[in-house]
Amino acid sequence: MKKNLVLVLAGIIIVAVLSFACDNRKVIELTAADIGSGGGGPAPVNTAINTPTVTPTTEAAGFDVVGIFDDMEDNDNENNWGGFWYTYDDYAASTPPGSSYVVPWTDGQWERNGMAAEPFFMTAVTDRPGSSYAARMTGVVTTDFTYGFVGMGCSFLDPKAPVDVWTGVTGVRFWTKGDYNGYRMKIMSSSPLFLDGEGDNHFGYAFIAPPDWTQLTIPYSNFTQEPYWGTVVTDKEAALKMGTDIQFQTVGQPHASIELWVDHIEFY
Ligand SMILES: [Ca+2]
Numbered sequence: 001m002k003k004n005l006v007l008v009l010a011g012i013i014i015v016a017v018l019s020f021a022c023d024n025r026k027v028i029e030l031t032a033a034d035i036g037s038g039g040g041g042p043a044p045v046n047t048a049i050n051t052p053t054v055t056p057t058t059e060a061a062g063f064d065v066v067g068i069f070d071d072m073e074d075n076d077n078e079n080n081w082g083g084f085w086y087t088y089d090d091y092a093a094s095t096p097p098g099s100s101y102v103v104p105w106t107d108g109q110w111e112r113n114g115m116a117a118e119p120f121f122m123t124a125v126t127d128r129p130g131s132s133y134a135a136r137m138t139g140v141v142t143t144d145f146t147y148g149f150v151g152m153g154c155s156f157l158d159p160k161a162p163v164d165v166w167t168g169v170t171g172v173r174f175w176t177k178g179d180y181n182g183y184r185m186k187i188m189s190s191s192p193l194f195l196d197g198e199g200d201n202h203f204g205y206a207f208i209a210p211p212d213w214t215q216l217t218i219p220y221s222n223f224t225q226e227p228y229w230g231t232v233v234t235d236k237e238a239a240l241k242m243g244t245d246i247q248f249q250t251v252g253q254p255h256a257s258i259e260l261w262v263d264h265i266e267f268y
């Protein structure tokens with residue numbers, strides 16, 4: 001009886017450690033190579049990975065955070081605040097590399113194919129009145145990295161810097177459609193509370209991509225961390241006062257194909 005209990009406990013600990021170790025390796029999921037360099041703009045500076053504690057103070061946004069972050073209607077890869085869209089994958093998350101695949105390609109994918117990286121591109125919308133363009137990713141999620149993933153996201157600013165998206169803001173609203181798979185929207189934070197920087201377990205909200213365009217309204221009160229990995233951060237306010245990116249990432253694996261559209265993102 002005791003022996004079984006010990007074995008079960010040992011199993012739980014091993015799973016937890018493995019889970020932590022693997023997820024911990026996501027610290028390199030957002031290398032500079034994975035971040036789109038933008039339409040002629042300089043590549044966002046990914047300071048959070050190497051120096052997660054050098055930005056202890058919240059930078060005033062200098063603009064009204066409440067309102068449209070990006071409706072993509074200008075069909076470029078830059079949001080209304082000046083940051084750039086990008087995709088990312090699990091290539092650098094393990095050895096041998098993860099093999100999940102995302103379109104638009106990551107900078108790393110371009111480079112591995114011997115080509116100069118091209119920026120994230122928007123996709124034409126024909127089935128939502130009032131919208132001509134939206135952000136869309138397609139791809140495949142494999143298990144060469146056990147916790148394989150792909151995602152797309154957008155830095156708030158360029159160069160990357162923390163923005164207080166908490167004060168005076170109730171939550172995030174966006175239109176989405178997709179393939180009925182699960183995805184997780186998250187707000188990356190450069191708060192030093194996240195000990196593993198960009199690879200840590202940031203606040204977000206998981207949803208099922210609906211087959212038809214649907215507006216999701218997600219108050220910050222519904223934002224959570226994922227269970228069982230990363231740094232437990234109880235101060236959501238501190239985290240969201242230092243937001244750096246919004247990201248949309250696959251949940252679960254493998255997926256023979258994924259497709260997610262996101263449009264008209266606003267803070268409300
Ligand atoms: Ca734009």
Ligand SMILES: [Ca+2]
Pocket residue numbers: 071072073130131132133134263264
């Ligand atoms: Ca649009």
